[in-house]
Amino acid sequence: MTTRIDGDEPDGRALADDDPLVVVLRPPSEHLAPPPGRYEAIRRRASRRRLARTAAGVGVTCAVALLAALPFTSQRSDPPTTPAPPLAPPTGGRSAPATPVPVPTPSTGPSERRTPSSPPARTGPSTPTEGSREGVTRAPEDDMASRPAAEPTASPTARGEMPQRVPTREVAERG
Amino acid sequence: MKRSRDEAASELFAALYPRLAGWCRRLVDDDETAHEIASESFTRLWARWSRVEEPRGFLYVTAANLVRDHWRKLERERRAVRRATTEAAVAPHPEQADPSVRLLVQSLPERLRIPILLHYYADMPIREVSVLTGRKEGTVKADLHAARELLRVHLRRSLDHSH
Numbered sequence A: 001m002t003t004r005i006d007g008d009e010p011d012g013r014a015l016a017d018d019d020p021l022v023v024v025l026r027p028p029s030e031h032l033a034p035p036p037g038r039y040e041a042i043r044r045r046a047s048r049r050r051l052a053r054t055a056a057g058v059g060v061t062c063a064v065a066l067l068a069a070l071p072f073t074s075q076r077s078d079p080p081t082t083p084a085p086p087l088a089p090p091t092g093g094r095s096a097p098a099t100p101v102p103v104p105t106p107s108t109g110p111s112e113r114r115t116p117s118s119p120p121a122r123t124g125p126s127t128p129t130e131g132s133r134e135g136v137t138r139a140p141e142d143d144m145a146s147r148p149a150a151e152p153t154a155s156p157t158a159r160g161e162m163p164q165r166v167p168t169r170e171v172a173e174r175g
Numbered sequence B: 001m002k003r004s005r006d007e008a009a010s011e012l013f014a015a016l017y018p019r020l021a022g023w024c025r026r027l028v029d030d031d032e033t034a035h036e037i038a039s040e041s042f043t044r045l046w047a048r049w050s051r052v053e054e055p056r057g058f059l060y061v062t063a064a065n066l067v068r069d070h071w072r073k074l075e076r077e078r079r080a081v082r083r084a085t086t087e088a089a090v091a092p093h094p095e096q097a098d099p100s101v102r103l104l105v106q107s108l109p110e111r112l113r114i115p116i117l118l119h120y121y122a123d124m125p126i127r128e129v130s131v132l133t134g135r136k137e138g139t140v141k142a143d144l145h146a147a148r149e150l151l152r153v154h155l156r157r158s159l160d161h162s163h
Helices: A021-025 A038-081 A091-095 A110-117 A119-126 A128-137 A140-146 A151-158 A165-174 B002-027 B031-047 B055-084 B099-107 B110-121 B126-133 B137-162
Strands: none
Touching: A021 B137, A038 B002, A038 B031, B002 B031, B002 B055, B031 B055, B055 B099, B055 B110, B055 B126, B099 B137, B110 B126, B110 B137, B126 B137
């Protein structure tokens, strides 16, 4: 097949009058006038669509920004949880020896060192955590005075292996 | 600024809508569908008004795509009807649309269809078609020629079938 490129016609319309393609490619002669109000309706619909597209674009941008920022926020929230040192031993920790106490004192600064040393001796009975810490470090008399009488009954059964606590309690009960 | 844009839109609508709707009417079965397709083309144009460089070409290409969608939908419906009524052969849908123009949109691949639409229906000179499609002028001419040849073959075949 020889391909003839329409170089000779200035507009490329190389159609003879008897060419059946004239029927196909003739410009549309039929015109349809728009119904009344069609122009305004189309304009309204186009502006609504533009708004919807803008809103969708903003939403997608926000979602992407949120997803991008999420790893940073999660990293930021992690560090405070990890370095938290273990607090006092569990509630039955009366029986534990005084070993945990020296650990925080050298590591923390002077301001923190003050808090465990002096105030808990007086304010100890108010909160259970401090009371338990004191039960380990302080003299047994203070501790036993602040504790209710029912509490010691549970610990000997649970911690029967620890012999040191039993005599102190007996002393307290006697006193 | 906004007023000038509105005026331009209004002028474009007055100049192109009747022609575009008339062209659609040659492809579809009724006036209402032709108006719907022409309206949807204008809606899509104005929804991205600032980004369209050549509104005339955009309108015709959009309308041609919508017409094809419309035909596909009709074909699906016809098939569903045929499946539903097994005993009676459903008579073929009366083709009120201009079969020759229908052939144009239906038989040409997109690569050849767009230059034909822009050049012959949107009245764009080859230089503008070349700019709009991003093809060289020589390529556009070759595409137009190939499209015409293909159309001739299809037209001849359809005439043979009808006789």
